[in-house]
Amino acid sequence: MKILTTILTLCFTVSAFTQNYKFGKVSKEELQESVCSIDSTADAAYLFKYRKTYFEYNPNKGFEVKTEIHNRIKIYTQEGFDYATKDIRLYKSPSGVKEDASSIKGYTYNLENGKITETKLTKSGIFKSDENKYINQVKFTMPNLKPGSVIEYKYVIVSPFTYNVDEFVFQHSIPIKKLEASFEAPEYYNFKVNTKGYLRVVPEIEKRYGTITFTDKYRSVAPSGGQTSYSNSEVDYTKQLSKYHLENVPALKDEPYVNSINNYRSSVKYELSYTKFPNSNLETFSTTWEDVVKRIYDNPNFGGELNKTSYFKDDIDALISTVSDPATRTMLIFNHVKKQVKWNGYYGFYAENTRKAYKDQVGSSGDINLMLTAMLRYAGLNANPVLVSTRTHGVPLFPTREGFNYVVTWVKLPDGKVALLDATNKYTVPNILPFRALNWQGRIVAENGGSGLIDLYPKTKSNNAISVMAKIDEEGTLEGSYRSVKTNHRALSFRERYNDADKDDFLEKLENQYNGLEISDYQVKNDYDLSKPIMESYKFVKESQADIIGDKMYFSPLFYLKTNENPFKLEKREFPVDFGYPSETSYRFIITIPEGYKIESIPEPAAMALPDNLGSFKYNVVGKGNSIQVAVSTQINQAIIIPLYYESLKEYFNKFIQKEAEQIVLTKI
Incomplete structure (x- = not known):
């Protein structure tokens, strides 16, 4: 009987150790662990990785996307200290709409003289900065780090960009002992689920119900004075919940000659396919590649920019007035753009303002290469933009606008020769793209939005x-x-x-x-x-x-x-x-x-x-x-x-x- 009691006690202790992931409830066993039980070479490991993303209705703004994060990480060696720094990237639009991070809490736990001590992440240790016009950053490093520490932090991100849900990443460069994640979306938003990586990931699907309460305010008119009254109405809707539970996920280790290790990292991407709100028409986003390309082409900052010529017309006329050979015209215009406009380091396939970029002599990749395409067309050449995903951005395996982050120019000469051009780099020549753009295939966008694939890798040694x-x-x-x-x-x-x-x-x-x-x-x-x-x-x-x-x-x-x-x-x-x-x-x-x-x-x-x-x-x-x-x-x-x-x-x-x-x-x- 005594032996049975001991066994039951041990089982309960192990169960409590492996399953209690409530914030702040770090155990001595976690702190005493000196080597990761699933990877003895690991410098750090996620003991618990939690993410919950869901839609919440804001009466003043409509639906918003909320993401709750809770991570607990064990630091085994000094090399593992890198995992105690967290960068939170927050997107913002030129109109001023932006994501916000709040409720940031964190502790570093250490074992000192047999007792658990905790050091709090203070507000002074949280830094906010503007990375560029599209990204804000919140960054913090957990305090009082030592080999053997356990760190824990949590925060909430609120995003107005309901069409863009950050990728669910299930594999990192360090192992994960336990992972829980969920995604919940109302019936008005239909998402495609795109998976990648070699780790098998299958969600549990549940159907749930939600209610939106609308409050209407009325003002009555009377001789003795008006009176305000309120009335409530409710709308019921369904929600789909996808839950992921993983344990003992191995680290994904990088190796030389990988275009981007993120291409092979186990993950799930929810891509908005269409929206259908009550009493509204269905709006599609990225059901097929044809849909994706059409939406991109129809954007005034893409297709619209290809039709603008007035800002460069006089310069190009003077440049090519005495030249009729198409190849010579191509090189004159290509070199003119490289010399005239310097790349500002911003990636993107949309132009911000080609006219301004040309005047100020600085612009994004979208400004420069859409401008180049427009100039070549103006000169009578068969030129089209090519959507590209750079090497660090990954490979767009599924129809998605988010799969691209760059654009180059394709031109076909009368003799049948084809060249890919990128004027963001002053040392490029035809068909020698910058290394960042050599990433499998690009999607060429023809006039009026037709598209096809083109190999980005060079054939010449x-x-x-x-x-x-x-x-x-x-x-x-x-x-x-x-x-x-x-x-x-x-x-x-x-x-x-x-x-x-x-x-x-x-x-x-x-x-x-x-x-x-x-x-x-x-x-x-x-x-x-x-x-x-x-x-x-x-x-x-x-x-x-x-x-x-x-x-x-x-x-x-x-x-x-x-x-x-x-x-x-x-x-x-x-x-x-x-x-x-x-x-x-x-x-x-x-x-x-x-x-x-x-x-x-x-x-x-x-x-x-x-x-x-x-x-x-x-x-x-x-x-x-x-x-x-x-x-x-x-x-x-x-x-x-x-x-x-x-x-x-x-x-x-x-x-x-x-x-x-x-x-x-x-x-x-």
Whole structure:
């Protein structure tokens, strides 16, 4: 009997520990836990993650969206302190309508001398700021953090934007022990449910009822004075409640060459499809891609801006008056916009005011590229805008306006050639979009709102051809000259890093990148001539580039330029590898060995290929007399490599890294 009582007591204790998530009721067991029970490598974990989003009727404003948040997080290590800072992004419209965050409460709990202590988040620790014209921010960091702390906070967001419900995120970079979430909407709002990620998420659906009470005020007129009276009326309606319950959700860990890890994070997005209020017509929002594109095109800040010409007409007439060739006209107008209007950093596919942007010489991505499209059309070219979701914004898998946050320009020339243009970046050229815009497919919007898909990834390789002539002395110091030729996205990336940088700082970073490389006579050619490749050259000295053991010298034929680490470390990867663009890197080395040495051995030639021509590696070293010639080439022929080939890609990198590490052996004569 005593044993049974003990077992029942233990069961009750464990149950209480795992299920009591009332705000402020943190247990000693939670504070004593030193390692996450579901992921021993975790620096922090959500012990409890709660979100409730619902519609509430405001007599003065109509329906509003309320979201209640309650999070409890365990901090295991100092690296986990990052999860004690919370940024709340609040949207606002140009008209002044905005979201608000309120009822912010938080505590940090620690275990000191066997007792639970709590430190309150004070008002002075909560900071509010205007991030930009569209976003306000509320930010706080929980106080008195230590490894082992448990933090807890809650708040409420009230939003007037009933058409925009924030995504329900069910997976983070740290594990979640218990998650509860719910979404409740009245019958007047019909939402599509879009899910993504590899974690299976199925809601429980309930039907509920609600009532709206309207109060009407009357003023009667009488000889002795008026009297105010009130009457109430009620409207009953139904609500749909979706509830989510998850436990022991694993962390989603990022890895190199992912366009956006958010594309693969388990989540649910409620997208407003249509509204139907009593005695009103049905209003659709995003039922199909045709609906989405039509609503975007019909907006005066999109389709309307494409028809405005008066503000640029005289300038474009003067620019192209003597030019009839369509390709030349395209480049003149493209370069004119890049020079005339500077990007202000704001993303978006709607224009704010193209006329003002042109006059003030600064504008958003919507201003600049819709302006470019309008100018090209005015010049008689077949041009259309292309809706894009940038890499960090995710991939729009379902018909949604919110899936896009950017726009570029498509133009088709009479000879059938097609070009994608983005004038927000002064170093872009046709079909070389900024890296942020290389994200699967864009949706081209033709005149009058027709649409179709277009691949955003380039087909032409971006090259980096490296030539090195060097000599190595008997102490292992390498001295020589370096030259590289970069094309397409490799050239664009270099120009972005180099042209606007402090040149001394740029060189210092380059030397530090190669751990003490000494550079002199550094030169860059064609840094502003976008029609030509980037040509970079310098002289260098690098010590300790060989191991000297007895009468032998050992060194890698690629020296400091060899690849040292495989970027792919996961055993299994469920999401694609996204390189952004196809590429080739080639090395040509001519190495003079020190006097008094001869070549004893060199690595064997090697060649390997990825399946389906996805990539290749070629390696050859030839030695003769006091000279060694090295030729190495690595190619990735597809911007995207699907998970099916992940193991092959990982092994490909392992093999060529091993090959590049093989050493040349010299022996004293």
